[in-house]
Amino acid sequence: MPVISVRDLQRVYHMGDHEVRALRGVSLDVEPGEFVSVTGPSGSGKSTFMHIIGALDKPSSGEYILDGKDVSKLSKDDLAGVRNQKIGFVFQGFNLLTRTTALDNVELPLLYNSVRKMKASERHKRAMAALDIVGLTQRFHHMPNQLSGGQQQRVAIARALINEPSIILADEPTGNLDTRTSIEVMGIFQRLNIERGITVMVITHEMDIAEYGTRLIRFRDGRVVADQKITHRRNAADELAALPPPEPDQMPHEEPAQQAH
Amino acid sequence: MSVFMVFRIALKALGRNKLRTALTMLGMIIGVGAVITMVALGTGAQAAIKEQIKATGTNTITVMSGNFTSGAVRMGEGNSSRLMAADAQALRALPQIQWVAEGATTRQQLIAGNQNWNSQIQGTNVDWPLIKAWPLKFGQFFTEQDVQSAAKVIVLGSNVSDILYGADVDPVGQNVRVRNHVFRIVGVFTAKGASSGGQNQDDQAFVPFTTVQKKIQGIQHINNITVSAVSAESIAAATEAVKVSMRTTQALAPGEEDTFRVLSQDDIIGFATQQSSTMTDLLAGIAAVSLMVGGIGIMNIMLVSVTERTREIGLRMAIGARGRDVLMQFLVEAIVISLVGGALGILTGYLFAELAKWLNNWPAVVPLDSIFMAVGFAAFVGIFFGFYPARKAAGLDPIEALRFE
Numbered sequence: 001m002p003v004i005s006v007r008d009l010q011r012v013y014h015m016g017d018h019e020v021r022a023l024r025g026v027s028l029d030v031e032p033g034e035f036v037s038v039t040g041p042s043g044s045g046k047s048t049f050m051h052i053i054g055a056l057d058k059p060s061s062g063e064y065i066l067d068g069k070d071v072s073k074l075s076k077d078d079l080a081g082v083r084n085q086k087i088g089f090v091f092q093g094f095n096l097l098t099r100t101t102a103l104d105n106v107e108l109p110l111l112y113n114s115v116r117k118m119k120a121s122e123r124h125k126r127a128m129a130a131l132d133i134v135g136l137t138q139r140f141h142h143m144p145n146q147l148s149g150g151q152q153q154r155v156a157i158a159r160a161l162i163n164e165p166s167i168i169l170a171d172e173p174t175g176n177l178d179t180r181t182s183i184e185v186m187g188i189f190q191r192l193n194i195e196r197g198i199t200v201m202v203i204t205h206e207m208d209i210a211e212y213g214t215r216l217i218r219f220r221d222g223r224v225v226a227d228q229k230i231t232h233r234r235n236a237a238d239e240l241a242a243l244p245p246p247e248p249d250q251m252p253h254e255e256p257a258q259q260a261h
Numbered sequence: 262m263s264v265f266m267v268f269r270i271a272l273k274a275l276g277r278n279k280l281r282t283a284l285t286m287l288g289m290i291i292g293v294g295a296v297i298t299m300v301a302l303g304t305g306a307q308a309a310i311k312e313q314i315k316a317t318g319t320n321t322i323t324v325m326s327g328n329f330t331s332g333a334v335r336m337g338e339g340n341s342s343r344l345m346a347a348d349a350q351a352l353r354a355l356p357q358i359q360w361v362a363e364g365a366t367t368r369q370q371l372i373a374g375n376q377n378w379n380s381q382i383q384g385t386n387v388d389w390p391l392i393k394a395w396p397l398k399f400g401q402f403f404t405e406q407d408v409q410s411a412a413k414v415i416v417l418g419s420n421v422s423d424i425l426y427g428a429d430v431d432p433v434g435q436n437v438r439v440r441n442h443v444f445r446i447v448g449v450f451t452a453k454g455a456s457s458g459g460q461n462q463d464d465q466a467f468v469p470f471t472t473v474q475k476k477i478q479g480i481q482h483i484n485n486i487t488v489s490a491v492s493a494e495s496i497a498a499a500t501e502a503v504k505v506s507m508r509t510t511q512a513l514a515p516g517e518e519d520t521f522r523v524l525s526q527d528d529i530i531g532f533a534t535q536q537s538s539t540m541t542d543l544l545a546g547i548a549a550v551s552l553m554v555g556g557i558g559i560m561n562i563m564l565v566s567v568t569e570r571t572r573e574i575g576l577r578m579a580i581g582a583r584g585r586d587v588l589m590q591f592l593v594e595a596i597v598i599s600l601v602g603g604a605l606g607i608l609t610g611y612l613f614a615e616l617a618k619w620l621n622n623w624p625a626v627v628p629l630d631s632i633f634m635a636v637g638f639a640a641f642v643g644i645f646f647g648f649y650p651a652r653k654a655a656g657l658d659p660i661e662a663l664r665f666e
Contacts, residue, residue: 056579056659077583084581091663095576099277111266112581159580 001068002029003166003199004053009062011048011222022048023059024222030167035193036201037210037230040219047171049219050203054089054169055082067166084112088160088168092175094152096144096159103127103140106158113163130158134188150181157188167199168192174209180243186212187236212236267586271593282598285562288555289602289642290609293635295548297610300631302617303541305624310533313454314526320359320493321392322500322525324348324486324507327518342482343511343520346470349486351510357490357499360388364485365473371466372438373425380421381465382439384473385487392489393453400433400448403469407447411471415444419452420463442476444468500525549638555602556642563595563650574654575662588655595647596640603639607632 011023022045030036040046051057052064055071058079064072071082083089096105106127110118118126131137134154144152153173160168170189174182190212192198204210211234218226275282326344349363365384370377383389386408390397399422403414415437417425426432436443453462474480490499504523511520567574574587582590614625 051660054579056663077585080578080581080583080586083579089579091576093572095572095579095663097277097573097576100273104273108577109580111270112577112583112586117263163581 002065003032003034003067004028004030004201005063005065006053007063009049009052009059009064011045011052011057012060022222023052023062025062026222026224028217028224028227030199030201032199033193033197034199034215035189035213036199036215036217037213038201038203038217038219039205039207039210040225041205044219045222046203046219048222050169050171050201053167053201054087055079080112081114084109085115085163086166088157088163088165090153090156090160090168090170090173092172094144094149094156094176096152096155098145099143101141101143102131102136102147102155102158105144105155106130106162109159109163126162127158130162131155133161133192134158148181149177150184153177153181153185154188157185157192161192161198167201170200170202172204173202174204174206180240180246182209183236183239183243186234187240190236208234267589267593268597271590271597274590275594275597281562281566285559285598286602286605288558289552289599289639290555290606292548292552292555293603293606293639294609294613295551296545296635296638297607297627297631298613298617298625299544299548300541301610301614301625301627302623303537303544304628304631305614305618305626307534307537307541308626309624310537311530314530314533320490320496320499320526322488322490322496322503322523324352324488324503325522325524326482326484327520327522342480344483344486345481345510346483348507348510348521349483351506352486352488352503355499355502355506357495357502358488359491360392360489362386362388362392362487363470363483364487365470365478365480365483366485367473367478369439369477371421371425373432373435376425378421378424380418382473382477383465383467384470384477384483385467386470388489389467389487390450392487395453396451397448398451399431400446402448402467408469408471411469411475413442413444413472413476414447414468415439416448416450416467417446418450418463418465418467420461421466422449440477496525496527500527552638552642556599556646559595559598559642560646560650563591563647564653566594567591567650567654570654571657571662571665574657575659575665578657578659579663584655587657588651591651591654592644592647595651596643599639599643599647600636603636606639607635610635 007027009023009026010021013020013022026045026049038046038049048057052059055066056079059072062072063070066082066086071079074082097108103124107123110123110126128137128140131140134157136151136154136158139147139151144155147155157168168189173189174185177185186209189200189202193200200213202209202213210216211230211232213230214233216226216228216230217224324344326342346363349361352358352361362385367382367384368379369382370379387402387405390402397416398419400416402416403412406412407414417432422430422432425437426435431449432446433448435446437446438444450463455461470483474483488499488503490496500523504519507521507523508519513520577587611627614627617623618625
């Protein structure tokens with residue numbers, strides 16, 4: 001059974017008198033364990049598509065089945081529940097709460113989890129486990145401003161993982177990162193995808209980032225114009241091993257003096 | 262989401278920006294603090310005034326001669342000469358009345374050796390020190406015998422004694438001259454301070470009222486009667502009884518105007534406390550304005566905070582916060598700010614009241630109801646001024662909010 005199944009998805013915005021048809025009938029299925037890269041020029045409808053897939057927005061018409069459940073006609077509050085349970089968001093700008101430790105940031109979705117309430121100790125345990133997956137257990141008490149961009153994005157990935165969602169939805173996850181950190185972050189997505197079978201959808205306009213996926217979907221003018229398997233998939237782990245080690249001054253937050261409490 | 266979680270999230274959000282939280286609270290602290298301090302000082306002043314008036318004598322009722330009309334000319338109050346010793350005598354028979362003192366007053370020059378002093382000569386009787394609950398420093402008060410015989414004996418107020426003989430000198434047995442009469446000093450009162458009317462009660466000398474009538478002034482009437490009720494509770498009944506008795510002894514026909522005026526201590530306390538409570542209300546009103554300003558400050562900061570935290574709100578919504586979760590968070594933030602600010606304000610107000618007490622010897626009492634009022638108002642301010650920003654936050658579109666720069 002596909003994780004995501006959309007049929008003839010349409011989204012029309014009304015801007016005053018004229019209509020903007022952002023999506024003009026999109027139909028596709030995403031199977032569990034796929035790593036889908038969504039690309040397209042700006043205005044192609046890929047952002048609108050992502051908002052609907054992420055349950056942030058509702059389609060004007062069409063059907064969206066997420067995990068066997070039709071979510072296209074849910075109320076606002078129910079959509080919030082879907083976002084909490086089924087979707088793990090990763091954003092370009094990380095969107096971590098400032099002055100909040102990595103651990104508390106990762107825990108945040110658990111606080112809004114109304115299906116499964118848990119004790120503080122269990123929340124801590126799960127958040128620590130999620131930080132472990134992204135390799136940041138050592139920095140659980142660090143504030144975002146004490147972490148590098150790549151580390152912040154890893155905290156955001158841990159946060160996306162915490163409620164064990166059906167799919168991780170990453171919107172330009174490497175947009176604010178340099179090449180090396182981009183590869184690191186894409187490496188984490190690949191690892192989660194290969195080792196844990198987590199379904200990943202990355203929205204990007206960079207082709208080289210898209211090539212870390214297994215499937216490429218290209219949008220143009222509100223339609224899917226290409227949907228193909230990626231034949232020469234890039235492997236982040238191998239690329240990272242081939243890169244020279246980072247210079248010490250590029251790791252500004254590694255010194256013990258920075259580990260302020 | 263549970264209430265506990267809402268509080269947890271709101272408190273964490275407040276803790277994330279301690280300076281902003283503290284500054285917002287400051288408005289509430291100052292507002293509530295000002296109200297508490299003002300009410301405390303006002304209430305304290307009221308209590309002190311009551312205490313002072315009580316100190317002038319217990320359960321006292323004063324009967325004063327009224328205005329008298331000569332032809333069509335109405336004279337002022339106290340000018341009537343219709344108040345007689347017989348009126349006082351009738352009051353003695355009333356069961357609600359404990360002590361009765363006739364009063365005949367005049368102002369005279371007191372001469373002792375090479376010193377002299379112009380003072381109030383209060384003609385009265387032996388009940389006077391009992392009515393006023395006023396102990397003597399030296400000697401004794403004059404006796405019933407002295408009143409009967411219009412004896413030339415005098416009891417000095419402490420100021421008068423100090424001026425004529427020097428401080429802490431016992432002048433009992435010495436003579437003082439009033440007009441052409443030589444009075445023997447039989448006693449000196451302890452210092453009592455000002456009366457409720459502001460008159461210095463220690464600048465007085467007391468002689469039998471009969472002596473004032475016969476020896477000093479040559480009059481038949483008296484100026485006033487001071488009586489005391491048997492208890493504080495019976496003062497209203499006693500006042501009524503005095504009025505009835507007075508109308509009888511004054512032989513007034515029904516419907517005829519009173520020839521006297523009866524003033525109870527309750528009336529005097531009433532006037533004084535009315536004044537001070539008006540003052541308290543005024544001050545509390547001014548302080549309440551600062552509470553209002555504090556509330557608007559909260560709304561202002563919360564509105565700025567909503568704008569500033571748009572991305573945070575978007576993020577919270579993206580990871581599963583419903584509109585009402587965000588609404589509750591911001592509302593609880595506002596309420597926590599105003600309640601904690603209110604509590605600190607109560608503490609501040611209390612400290613300032615204590616400070617005023619200590620610095621200026623001002624009486625200050627923090628009444629319990631003012632605390633409840635302040636807490637209630639603080640909660641109201643939090644909900645009222647917090648609701649609009651909270652609703653604004655809850656109404657944000659997550660997509661727009663996440664895109665917000």
